[in-house]
Amino acid sequence: MKNRAKPIENLINQLNKLPGVGNKTAQRLAYHIIDMDFEKVKALSDAITSAKENVKQCSICANFTDIDPCKICNDTNRDESVICVVEYPKDVEAMERATCYHGMYHVLHGTISPNKGIGPNNLKIRELLKRLENNNIEEIIIATNPTAEGDTTALYISKLLSPLGIKTTRIAYGIPVGGDLEYYDELTISTALENRREI
Template sequence: MARMIRPLANLYEQLRRLPGIGSKTAMRLAYHVIDMPAEDVKQLAAALSGAKEQIHYCSRCFNLTDSDVCEICRDSSRDSFTICVVEQPQDIAAMERSHGYHGLYHVLHGVLSPLDGIGPEKLRIRELLLRLQQESVSEIIIATNSDVEGEATATYLAQLLKPVGITVSRIAHGLPMGGDLEYADEITLSKALENRRTM
């Protein structure tokens, strides 16, 4: 394979660093960007830069937002007595697609994983406990993934929250073991929410 000129090689390397993008896809995308009209490339670059500069975490639930508090937290029609705890912001998008949940959320930004050096202090657990002191919450639904780390995190949270006197439930396993919320279909997620169990 012939050596790439430096600008193309740099573009290829940056694209290859993205998750789910292999060498061949990165090469195709790099050539596609080069073939795009200059104005479209500028718009793409501006969108990337703008998203990175303007998006941050909601001060209440730690979802992604471009304002202090996210749209879901600002929605007064939602059930403020229920908080669904998820691993990542993309899990909220998956839950919202199910149309089966109308409460609020709390994003942990990860799961417990001692092998990777991720303990409770690296997650947004302290912030969740603070919310429970400040807000009237009657139920916490734990919607972490059904893999080993997700289950360990759910168990840890349940043990931590039970003494607080709030109902703690876990979404039912309508989700396949090892599956991610992000890729689950709407019906499966809706059934998982309906059949959640108390922990």
């Protein structure tokens, strides 16, 4: 906007780059931030900087963490014989909210998507295979989203695991195809886990 102060314009432009934040939302957020007390703005800024500086990927499961290995990988009460493979760290949080799964995780950080130039080597698939060498894994649950990319990734991983003789299941979905795991409620996730199928 021609008459808008440059710092406000810059803030709106940066907020607009966030996923799910359109121009109007970015504008509302920018003006809200400017109206906030300086200490609150500083706290917000410090929280963003701290998260970026201190959060890393777990060396075992690739989930986001501030300690390595992460709390889940360090939890001796979890079932180490089962690994649930998800697309993103936010999917781990969705699964944990359901409180029905007590195994381990592996985060791929995406899905196979040739149109976007993302192949198997761009994901944490090699790291998953390496985990299987040293552990007594009995089952891999593939919990990628029911999208074309999620299904392609699930099929690719299942073919890699087939010669290893490890039971490989695909999470069942009682929701429309094309949804995202992070938006499902606890009951849907619990039901999907209970009704998983072998692939």
